[in-house]
Amino acid sequence: MVEFDVPEVDYTRYTNRQLAAVPLALLAVSLLVIAGWTVVTGSPVNPGLDFTGGTELRIALDSPDGQAREEIQAAFSAEPESIRSVPSDGTYIVTFQSGAATTSEIEQQAEAAGFQIRSIDAVSAAFGGETQQQALLGVVVAFLGMSVLVFLMFRTFVPSIAVVISAFSDIVIPIALMNLLGIELSLGTVAALLMIIGYSVDSDILLNNHILRRSGDFYESTYRAMRTGVTMTLTSIAAMIVMTVVATLFGISLLAAIGTVLVFGLTADLINTYLLNLSLLRWYKFEGVAR
């Protein structure tokens, strides 16, 4: 049987500054992307149907792809915002912006055109706005709650803030990537962002715990924490990549969105935990405490 083991990184070759530079640069770039996005589009992320309101229709029709799109365009009086095809079952997901037409009109037009309606989702603009506020509130409360808990667990500033900064960066990097890759913020992606808080703190706590609470050499503790932590994160990434690929093929967009964002977040977490968090801990252990 093939065995893989987490390679031992020779951290002594790099200074704390060098280690922290990579994740901090990533964080800075991500924040810039989000700030730029806010300036240009007026919103830090592209809000999806759940938050802006609108109508999403999933229909089945018996036509080759190019022709199907034309038929869909022709069938509705309002211009569809997007038409996506789901290859696994030959359906199309058509979205309309809020206010383009009432859902009942869209439903009637789809029926009149002979499309088989597989699903309809309609969200009013005001309802979407309220959902957006609540989702934002949820993420903020979750993050603050996590921070308080981490401080209570470690009761020292540097290790605690290291965990909190890592978690923050774990959320910010996927958001920036979502913007760049055109993934909209949906209820699914909000759930994924909250999940990232849970997942990301796991490996950070593990690392902090090994270094602060165990006797033994710093690098030895680090290596042991890494061996466990990297395995954990890789397992989760494997699960999420598979979930994303399969759900995309099946056109289950909620599962695909959760999976994609978690893959980003977990990958960011690998970088943040073992470069940023670790460098802060090393500084704390060798210089911060001594001072």
Place this chain on the structure above:
Amino acid sequence: MGTIRDNWRILLLVVVLIASTFALFSPTVNAGESAGGAGTASEGITNLQYGLELSGGTRIRAPLVGVTAEEVEVDTADSRDVAREVAAELDAADPSDVIVRSTTQTTATVEVTAEGVTTQQLGSTLDSLGYSYGSVREGVTEPTRAEVVRVLENKINEAGLSGGTVQQVTTATGGHFILVEVPNEDRSDVVDLVESRGSVRVDIYYRENGTQTTREGVLTGDDFQNIGTAQESERGPFVPVTVRDQAAEDFQAAVVETGVAQPGGTTCTYEQNPAGTQPCLLVIVDDQVVNSFGMSPGLAQSMSSGSWADDPGFQLTTRNFSEAQTVSINLRAGELPARLDLEGEDGGTSSFISPSQGESFKTDSVITGIIAVLAVAGVVFVRYGEAKVALPMIVTAFSEVLILLGFAAGIGYALNLPAIAGFIAVIGTGVDDLIIIADEVMAEGDVSSRRIFQSRFKKAFWVIGAAAATTVIAMSPLAVLSLGDLQGFAIFTILGVLVGVLLTRPAYGDILRVLLTEDR
């Protein structure tokens, strides 16, 4: 005895697993339709219930149309008079659109449930009528919402839509919505059913002083005592009804007075020739004339002799059978005090999933979950290369899912897509924790002594507990906020973490101990 005491965690896990399996598969546990609540459908070999997303159906979540003035000083005035005054001042509102509810001896709330009436209009109307009031706001009062829920439930039952549910939901920001879920039904059908106010009345259309006039509401919904189901006869579809004694006398008098019950009966030509028709009875549903008819000579005879009121049976005839059904449903369910706002800017949300789409979501998401578990298992096997460690790990992770599924089946929770995503997330965190335990226990070579095993397991458990606590904290906003279906995701993630920390992970520790340590 010693073995039982040492391995009680494993035993407990086995007991819980058996209980879960029982809840999941035993036909005796079937929580049935009642416990399931929200639009569920139980099917297949398991007792699992599936939400609309996985079984097909329509869900509508919408606010009610209306504005409300609180603490209106009405003194001793009759609330019906106040309603009539307010309605007369507002162009958009009929008396039936104004509800006055006394809150104390001298104050009441005034609700206007007509569309297009703003809070300012209601305020200035009350000002001009000389009523002082506390505040005006969007929305309706709690009793009105409760009545809407009751009427909609009746409508859904009367329409024979089994498994349909209606409930009130309140968002964290204080918004109130009515949530209607009906399995296996098209969106347009449900919208038609819940969107109409369902007011039914009978008018008399007759000639008075040479001009055609209408006497409105000679019979209204409240005047009917017994309402039959829609029936078909040679003369067309109809709904048999019995009129209440008091209303019967008045109706009989009105019919005779307006000439509907004239000797020889009447023939109605309201639709072909409204100007030249004999007196007609009109059936009005939601201000639309649904049917018009005259009176047979026999009935006219008993009306004018006054004997009809002793046995006040009556047939509301309609033009087609589905209209008869609508009339029957509306009369039985009652009139909605306020309408659902479905299409407006501030309106609600609706979703429809066809049963076939739900079915494919169900199989596809199960396949997705299984493949995700296999991926996790693959990584774990490759990492440890030792079946002794990896196999119990995978079995434990699976047992967590089995326990959660058993729990869902036991309480009749309707599974939806987010809940399934939650299961996959639980497998993720679960295996993470098992990896922590395995690594910690096997650090620095083999563990032969039980004492060393216990101390290492305790150390591992601190990390697991801390991680679990953060996950619970991170997910709890989602479980509390009303962000639609995501509640299911959050609830199952939290539940999974708790089951893991309290049950499966300690048991995995015991399993590892039995497999790895030598001294007993």
